[in-house]
Amino acid sequence: MKNRTIFAIAFILLGLFVILAPSVLFPICESEKKMACFYTKQAEIGLGVFISALGVVYFFLKNKNIRLGIAIAEFFISGLVLAYPLKLTGLCKMSDMACRVKTLPALIVVSILLILVSLVDIFFLAKSEQSE
Amino acid sequence: MKPRRRNNLFKDIRRHAFYNACLLATIILLSIMLLAGTIVSTSLRTGMGNMQKRLGADIMLVPKGSKEKAENMLLEGSRSAFYFDASVYEQVSGIEGISEVTSQCFLKSLAADCCSSEVQIVFFDPVSDFVVAPWIETEYKTGLSGDSVIVGSDIASEDGTIKLFGQEYPVVSKMARTGTALDSSVYFSTDAKEELLKNAEEKGSFLTEDQKKSGILSSIFINVKGDHLVDGVIEAAHKSIGDIFDVVYPKKLHESLAGSLLKITGVINIVSISLGAFLVAILLIINSIIMRSRKQEVALLRVLGHTKKRLIGKLITEMGVISLCGAVLGCGLGALIVIPFGRLIGNSLNMPYLGPSAGNTLFQILFIILGVFLIVFLSSIFFIIHATNIEPYLALRREE
Numbered sequence: 047m048k049n050r051t052i053f054a055i056a057f058i059l060l061g062l063f064v065i066l067a068p069s070v071l072f073p074i075c076e077s078e079k080k081m082a083c084f085y086t087k088q089a090e091i092g093l094g095v096f097i098s099a100l101g102v103v104y105f106f107l108k109n110k111n112i113r114l115g116i117a118i119a120e121f122f123i124s125g126l127v128l129a130y131p132l133k134l135t136g137l138c139k140m141s142d143m144a145c146r147v148k149t150l151p152a153l154i155v156v157s158i159l160l161i162l163v164s165l166v167d168i169f170f171l172a173k174s175e176q177s178e
Numbered sequence: 179m180k181p182r183r184r185n186n187l188f189k190d191i192r193r194h195a196f197y198n199a200c201l202l203a204t205i206i207l208l209s210i211m212l213l214a215g216t217i218v219s220t221s222l223r224t225g226m227g228n229m230q231k232r233l234g235a236d237i238m239l240v241p242k243g244s245k246e247k248a249e250n251m252l253l254e255g256s257r258s259a260f261y262f263d264a265s266v267y268e269q270v271s272g273i274e275g276i277s278e279v280t281s282q283c284f285l286k287s288l289a290a291d292c293c294s295s296e297v298q299i300v301f302f303d304p305v306s307d308f309v310v311a312p313w314i315e316t317e318y319k320t321g322l323s324g325d326s327v328i329v330g331s332d333i334a335s336e337d338g339t340i341k342l343f344g345q346e347y348p349v350v351s352k353m354a355r356t357g358t359a360l361d362s363s364v365y366f367s368t369d370a371k372e373e374l375l376k377n378a379e380e381k382g383s384f385l386t387e388d389q390k391k392s393g394i395l396s397s398i399f400i401n402v403k404g405d406h407l408v409d410g411v412i413e414a415a416h417k418s419i420g421d422i423f424d425v426v427y428p429k430k431l432h433e434s435l436a437g438s439l440l441k442i443t444g445v446i447n448i449v450s451i452s453l454g455a456f457l458v459a460i461l462l463i464i465n466s467i468i469m470r471s472r473k474q475e476v477a478l479l480r481v482l483g484h485t486k487k488r489l490i491g492k493l494i495t496e497m498g499v500i501s502l503c504g505a506v507l508g509c510g511l512g513a514l515i516v517i518p519f520g521r522l523i524g525n526s527l528n529m530p531y532l533g534p535s536a537g538n539t540l541f542q543i544l545f546i547i548l549g550v551f552l553i554v555f556l557s558s559i560f561f562i563i564h565a566t567n568i569e570p571y572l573a574l575r576r577e578e
Contacts, residue, residue: 151518
């Protein structure tokens with residue numbers, strides 16, 4: 047399997063995980079009142095769609111420079127995946143709430159994986175650019 | 179290592195890509211399992227140690243019928259509310275044989291401004307207290323008065339204050355982490371009870387009839403003098419205040435929980451040992467296959483003038499690189515699963531769970547990398563020596 051296909055699939059799957067983590071797999075706190083974690087969920091769903099969409103575009107592109115750009119974008123988006131629950135919109139303050147016990151760890155794991163995948167992709171693409 | 183030799187090393191690893199990938203996958207699995215098992219066991223033991231410290235009284239008197247609630251509160255930190263008449267405390271204090279006695283009053287699950295969920299509010303007497311004090315991380319110099327609080331480790335306080343029912347209270351100290359729901363409690367001095375209840379009622383919080391009474395308390399913690407029997411003190415309490423209380427033995431509760439912990443860590447150890455043995459067996463099989471397939475290569479290298487020592491060094495270096503990569507990757511993946519999800523693991527096991535510090539985790543990771551390295555070395559050294567010991571002529575002839 048080509049590197050392009052592998053990384054495209056990885057980006058699409060990680061994007062899907064960002065969508066599903068706060069909504070289905072590790073859902074945020076159930077409450078009628080809209081708490082901070084509700085807005086974090088909305089933001090993460092948006093980011094997840096964006097990550098997957100970039101993965102789809104990545105799959106169809108043959109130009110290595112554009113793919114390098116997409117990999118760099120994915121790297122910075124992974125920072126946003128973490129920044130939303132930790133700083134920008136935040137989570138519930140109590141540490142025993144579902145959003146802190148389940149959702150935050152899941153988002154930490156997925157963002158670290160996205161950082162690693164995008165860094166490896168950047169390394170391979172930059173290396174092949176140099177050798178050409 | 180010289181660059182040319184390094185390139186050759188990676189080329190050799192890639193030449194046997196399939197077997198080396200199997201070896202790497204096995205090492206990754208082994209490292210994940212070892213790290214996860216170690217961290218979970220350590221965290222459960224630390225949590226249990228902390229709980230033992232928290233259950234610092236010989237006996238705890240609670241209102242009749244509230245024993246189960248009180249035990250759940252001590253073990254799981256679940257939020258509860260049950261009440262005595264405050265006059266009981268004075269009567270119990272006078273009983274002979276008591277070395278320390280203090281009382282606490284709990285307010286169950288009051289929604290507060292500070293937090294997105296409900297908190298347990300605990301009123302205690304700072305003068306007679308011996309239950310809360312061991313958990314206070316830093317000594318509070320200003321003293322706890324009606325308008326200041328001590329908070330559990332999980333309560334977020336902005337600018338050193340927290341807001342409860344519209345009123346701001348300065349936080350004078352923070353409790354050490356216990357690994358249970360008690361970390362999300364707020365501790366007030368008994369003097370603050372009246373005003374806080376008034377504020378809560380004004381802000382629309384629901385208070386029960388019991389909570390609205392002024393002279394109430396939830397539990398009395400007692401330490402018995404060394405030369406007196408616990409049963410004697412309980413009997414004296416029955417005579418003095420009547421049959422209105424149940425007795426909880428915090429230290430006995432700890433023993434029952436320690437039994438559960440032993441069972442859980444026992445299961446973890448059995449699973450780790452059996453899986454570990456299985457993975458080591460797979461390592462042995464893979465190593466034997468790799469070395470069998472490389473006999474011809476080794477023989478050729480010997481014919482070309484490589485010494486036995488140099489060949490053993492080359493093969494061990496290859497194994498070393500693979501095992502180091504596998505162990506680092508495995509520990510990274512294991513840490514990525516176990517550390518962020520620590521609280522979820524503790525909740526699922528229903529046990530106090532206190533994750534290790536960063537330094538301790540790093541030490542465990544280094545220890546496991548070293549251990550995995552040793553396991554791979556021991557499981558391959560026999561096959562490596564065997565492959566290099568075969569006469570080149572015989573090895574090459576067998577491959578014909």
